[in-house]
Amino acid sequence: SPARELTQNPLQKTWEPYDNGLPAGHSAQRGVCMTNCPTLIVMVGLPARGKTYISKKLTRYLNWIGVPTKEFNVGQYRRDLVKKYKSFEFFLPDNEEGLKIRRQCALAALNDVRQYLSEENGHVAVFDATNTTRERRETIYKFGEENGYKTFFVESVCVDPEVIAANIVQVKLGSPDYVDCTNDEATEDFMKRIECYKNSYETLDETLDKDLSYIKIMDVGRSYLVNRVMDHIQSRIVYYLMNIHVTPRSIYLCRHGESELNLKGRIGGDPGLSVRGKEFAKSLAQFINEQNIKDLKVWTSQMKRTIQTAEALGVPYEQWKVLNEIDAGVCEEMTYEEIQENYPLEFALRDQDKYRYRYPKGESYEDLVQRLEPVIMELERQENVLVICHQAVMRCLLAYFLDKPAEQLPYLKCPLHTVLKLTPVAYG
Amino acid sequence: VLTMPMELTQSRIQKIWLPNDNRPALPRRSCGPQLANSPTVIVMVGLPARGKTYISKKLTRYLNWIGVPTKVFNVGEYRREAVKHYSSYDFFRPDNEEAMKVRRQCALAALRDVKLYLTEEAGQIAVFDATNTTRERRGMILNFAKENGFKVFFIESVCNDPTVVASNVMEVKLSSPDYRDCNSTDAMEDFMKRINCYQASYQPLDPDDYDRELSLIKVIDVGRRFLVNRVQDHIQSRIVYYLMNIHVQPRTIYLCRHGESEFNLKGKIGGDSGLSNRGKKFALALNKFVEEQNLKDLKVWTSQLKRTIQTAEALQLPYEQWKALNEIDAGVCEEMTYEEIREQHPEEFALRDQDKYYYRYPSGESYQDLVQRLEPVIMELERQENVLVICHQAVMRCLLAYFLDKSADEMPYLKCPLHTVLKLTPVAYGCRVESISLNIEAVNTHRDRPEEGKKGPNPLMRRNSVTPLASPEPTKKPRINSFEEHVAVSSALPGCVPQEVPSQLPGQ
Numbered sequence: 001s002p003a004r005e006l007t008q009n010p011l012q013k014t015w016e017p018y019d020n021g022l023p024a025g026h027s028a029q030r031g032v033c034m035t036n037c038p039t040l041i042v043m044v045g046l047p048a049r050g051k052t053y054i055s056k057k058l059t060r061y062l063n064w065i066g067v068p069t070k071e072f073n074v075g076q077y078r079r080d081l082v083k084k085y086k087s088f089e090f091f092l093p094d095n096e097e098g099l100k101i102r103r104q105c106a107l108a109a110l111n112d113v114r115q116y117l118s119e120e121n122g123h124v125a126v127f128d129a130t131n132t133t134r135e136r137r138e139t140i141y142k143f144g145e146e147n148g149y150k151t152f153f154v155e156s157v158c159v160d161p162e163v164i165a166a167n168i169v170q171v172k173l174g175s176p177d178y179v180d181c182t183n184d185e186a187t188e189d190f191m192k193r194i195e196c197y198k199n200s201y202e203t204l205d206e207t208l209d210k211d212l213s214y215i216k217i218m219d220v221g222r223s224y225l226v227n228r229v230m231d232h233i234q235s236r237i238v239y240y241l242m243n244i245h246v247t248p249r250s251i252y253l254c255r256h257g258e259s260e261l262n263l264k265g266r267i268g269g270d271p272g273l274s275v276r277g278k279e280f281a282k283s284l285a286q287f288i289n290e291q292n293i294k295d296l297k298v299w300t301s302q303m304k305r306t307i308q309t310a311e312a313l314g315v316p317y318e319q320w321k322v323l324n325e326i327d328a329g330v331c332e333e334m335t336y337e338e339i340q341e342n343y344p345l346e347f348a349l350r351d352q353d354k355y356r357y358r359y360p361k362g363e364s365y366e367d368l369v370q371r372l373e374p375v376i377m378e379l380e381r382q383e384n385v386l387v388i389c390h391q392a393v394m395r396c397l398l399a400y401f402l403d404k405p406a407e408q409l410p411y412l413k414c415p416l417h418t419v420l421k422l423t424p425v426a427y428g
Numbered sequence: 429v430l431t432m433p434m435e436l437t438q439s440r441i442q443k444i445w446l447p448n449d450n451r452p453a454l455p456r457r458s459c460g461p462q463l464a465n466s467p468t469v470i471v472m473v474g475l476p477a478r479g480k481t482y483i484s485k486k487l488t489r490y491l492n493w494i495g496v497p498t499k500v501f502n503v504g505e506y507r508r509e510a511v512k513h514y515s516s517y518d519f520f521r522p523d524n525e526e527a528m529k530v531r532r533q534c535a536l537a538a539l540r541d542v543k544l545y546l547t548e549e550a551g552q553i554a555v556f557d558a559t560n561t562t563r564e565r566r567g568m569i570l571n572f573a574k575e576n577g578f579k580v581f582f583i584e585s586v587c588n589d590p591t592v593v594a595s596n597v598m599e600v601k602l603s604s605p606d607y608r609d610c611n612s613t614d615a616m617e618d619f620m621k622r623i624n625c626y627q628a629s630y631q632p633l634d635p636d637d638y639d640r641e642l643s644l645i646k647v648i649d650v651g652r653r654f655l656v657n658r659v660q661d662h663i664q665s666r667i668v669y670y671l672m673n674i675h676v677q678p679r680t681i682y683l684c685r686h687g688e689s690e691f692n693l694k695g696k697i698g699g700d701s702g703l704s705n706r707g708k709k710f711a712l713a714l715n716k717f718v719e720e721q722n723l724k725d726l727k728v729w730t731s732q733l734k735r736t737i738q739t740a741e742a743l744q745l746p747y748e749q750w751k752a753l754n755e756i757d758a759g760v761c762e763e764m765t766y767e768e769i770r771e772q773h774p775e776e777f778a779l780r781d782q783d784k785y786y787y788r789y790p791s792g793e794s795y796q797d798l799v800q801r802l803e804p805v806i807m808e809l810e811r812q813e814n815v816l817v818i819c820h821q822a823v824m825r826c827l828l829a830y831f832l833d834k835s836a837d838e839m840p841y842l843k844c845p846l847h848t849v850l851k852l853t854p855v856a857y858g859c860r861v862e863s864i865s866l867n868i869e870a871v872n873t874h875r876d877r878p879e880e881g882k883k884g885p886n887p888l889m890r891r892n893s894v895t896p897l898a899s900p901e902p903t904k905k906p907r908i909n910s911f912e913e914h915v916a917v918s919s920a921l922p923g924c925v926p927q928e929v930p931s932q933l934p935g936q
Contacts, residue, residue, distance in 0.1 A: 004741055006702075006734060006737060006738060006741070008734075014732055014749065015732065015733075015734050015737045015749075017737075017741060028746065028747070028748045028749070029732075029748075029749050030729075030748045030749060030750045030751075206653075222657070222658060223635055223655065223656060223657040223658065224654075224655070224656040224657075225653070225654070225655050225656075226653065226654040226655075226656070226672065227652070227653045228652060228653070229672065232808065232811060235669075235672060235673055235811065238672065239665075239669045239672075242656065242659065242665065242668065242669075243665055270791075272434075272436070273434065278434060281434065302443075302444060302445065303445075304436055304438075304445045307436060307445045308434040308436060308445075311434045311436070311447055312434060319444070319445075321797060321800070322800075332791075361700075361762075367751060370751070370752075378662065381662060381665065
């Protein structure tokens with residue numbers, strides 16, 4: 001049979017096969033992370049063990065690398081159903097009424113999971129609830145099997161009373177459940193709530209659960225137990241979970257100082273700093289000094305303008321090629337006017353879908369995200385870091401931290417001579 | 429406070445911007461993420477035939493490829509040097525005092541070489557490959573590391589499945605120099621008794637209690653389960669990730685380039701041209717070849733350049749396009765012939781021949797950059813089973829260097845001709861490679877290393893933490909000498925051993 005014709009998609013510049021003028025199958029673009037079956041991630045653990053923290057963070061990461069992911073928090077379903085929370089007594093194991101409602105909520109959430117994964121093109125659903133009994137987990141696992149989902153459990157185990165107390169202060173006192181309570185009343189009630197779960201808690205067991213795929217996180221990441229990782233996405237999830245931490249720190253993002261080409265309205269290239277750019281570099285040095293940051297790491301790209309900026313700081317810095325600005329291909333060093341004149345079609349396409357648009361012989365924002373993933377992973381491992389980079393690159397990094405979707409990413413505001421200081425707080 | 433004019437110069441080969449150094453040097457700018465600071469000793473733990481040496485060698489190969497200088501120190505090899513002839517498992521009996529002394533000396537000698545490698549030979553990671561099954565032995569190693577400022581990371585392999593153990597013994601032990609004069613049955617019987625000798629005193633790592641403070645990974649049942657404790661830094665995190673992705677299922681990896689392209693015919697490099705007629709013939713021949721291989725579940729990967737995709741199209745199988753597999757970006761030299769480059773960019777042309785691995789095309793890439801970009805491909809190849817990768821010359825060289833443990837120096841000159849498939853099969857501790865030409869004519873795009881360029885790696889080159897080294901030859905000489913015998917009594921650490929080594933070793 002004759003070979004199918006290849007046509008280059010004008011937006012993404014990818015070669016795709018066509019059969020009699022229609023797009024044909026067999027050719028998949030590999031994104032950052034490939035998934036085949038939808039995956040159901042099931043959180044497991046007593047209250048205040050960081051399940052929601054992990055759910056939200058993991059969801060943010062997966063969405064950023066291009067895996068459509070959504071979290072389903074059963075507590076939220078319960079709040080929607082039972083308008084007013086009275087006390088921990090709702091969670092007593094012998095409270096029949098409470099048990100019925102809680103089961104209803106779990107089923108409603110699973111129903112929404114099914115809709116998301118099977119009808120709305122979701123790839124990963126994170127089922128955020130205590131799921132502390134084997135019985136409950138079996139129900140969920142069966143649900144997964146019936147629908148053709150792979151199930152992966154994430155259990156958080158922590159017995160350190162200080163950590164638990166800190167979690168309660170961070171995220172529980174501000175919960176809608178405790179809007180009419182004092183902090184002391186809320187803490188006392190919440191501790192009793194935790195007790196309600198303890199007697200029936202069945203942790204993931206080496207023998208009884210040996211055929212399940214799971215990761216058990218102990219003591220906020222001191223150690224991990226990983227069982228039967230099934231595929232690429234589970235492997236990536238495990239790697240991510242093993243690299244994140246909760247130590248307070250700040251991440252500073254900024255662009256290089258104004259460059260000679262910025263002055264001329266030209267994009268890309270490898271110019272040096274303008275006079276004002278050098279002034280910025282000096283101000284940045286002063287700002288960093290004043291911040292009095294412990295053990296600050298400084299990262300730059302391998303382009304002259306970020307390195308010159310870092311040089312002004314007088315501290316060690318690391319150059320990362322993957323932090324280089326987006327490659328504008330044939331449009332490198334042109335002004336937007338010149339691009340519009342010489343490549344009017346390209347100019348129009350870019351405005352159509354700025355995230356997926358790839359410059360001819362260049363890159364797209366989508367490509368940038370793939371190349372920046374190791375930077376994000378290392379940023380998660382690190383503590384205080386200053387990243388001196390470029391406009392498109394900074395937008396990608398910012399979108400990760402602020403959970404911005406692909407459509408908004410290329411339009412995030414990252415002006416020159418402005419530092420963004422990011423500090424983790426609560427769930428964001 | 430600031431008098432720096434921020435003057436930078438771009439290095440000629442690597443195109444890296446560096447400050448004009450008239451100032452006192454700051455401990456500055458590495459050109460890539462710092463992967464490791466303190467040297468690290470990786471300590472293998474486990475009964476015999478649990479895959480310790482397999483893991484040691486594979487991990488070392490990976491770390492060297494991503495540019496972290498790593499070396500294996502296999503205590504068994506030191507023992508074979510010291511005790512010329514292995515007679516039987518009696519050597520390993522716990523009540524054999526003479527042998528225990530020799531074995532301890534071998535461990536100490538290996539540790540001494542570890543110290544040398546990490547402190548004087550620019551090594552970053554040393555893999556100490558021995559059973560290390562007792563707390564006492566591990567305590568000794570921890571002390572050694574502490575005295576020298578090395579980090580320690582334990583890798584324990586635990587496996588009680590008798591089928592796996594027997595299979596390991598068949599695969600790598602029967603052919604060991606120890607059993608050179610035995611038949612398979614005798615060898616197997618002796619080795620099983622050898623394992624027994626260790627069993628009574630085996631104290632597995634206990635991260636829940638006794639070994640709470642140690643950094644370790646326990647690999648259980650050939651990767652079914654992992655227990656990870658206290659990962660300290662980036663490189664340990666990468667090691668854990670790697671170990672969790674490798675497997676031992678038999679499988680085959682096929683590497684080939686796209687069929688001959690229109691640009692190949694014109695002698696032009698780079699670009700995004702389609703297949704020539706001969707290239708199309710190759711694609712059809714590849715289809716036939718793949719069918720004949722009769723593989724279960726073959727995955728096919730291509731780059732995002734037209735020529736690899738056209739080649740894959742002929743296979744009529746699903747394939748995945750990876751941008752990371754695109755050919756090296758020749759920057760300003762894209763779509764030129766080598767003659768045109770020599771004419772228009774004579775200096776660049778010369779620089780490339782001078783140091784082809786580190787050389788970065790202006791506004792383009794180097795082989796060094798390629799390795800960094802290909803690392804996720806390697807990781808995914810490790811996870812997969814049967815895969816055919818249709819790629820490009822420079823890319824194929826990088827991948828091949830990983831599988832065949834070739835150094836940065838050799839990589840840019842590996843032969844990867846058009847219309848030839850390389851079939852890689854894991855075997856014992858390495859990789860068997862078969863070169864299969866599909867007998868379709870094509871131009872030759874290979875350029876040999878120029879005569880004047882044949883020297884060692886340039887020490888001035890900024891290594892950038894992404895500089896593959898081939899795994900160094902294991903150190904054979906045990907350097908056991910009479911001094912160490914006396915000192916050994918007091919649980920000697922290599923640090924206590926006098927620096928002076930007699931020129932005559934006993935038994936030589």
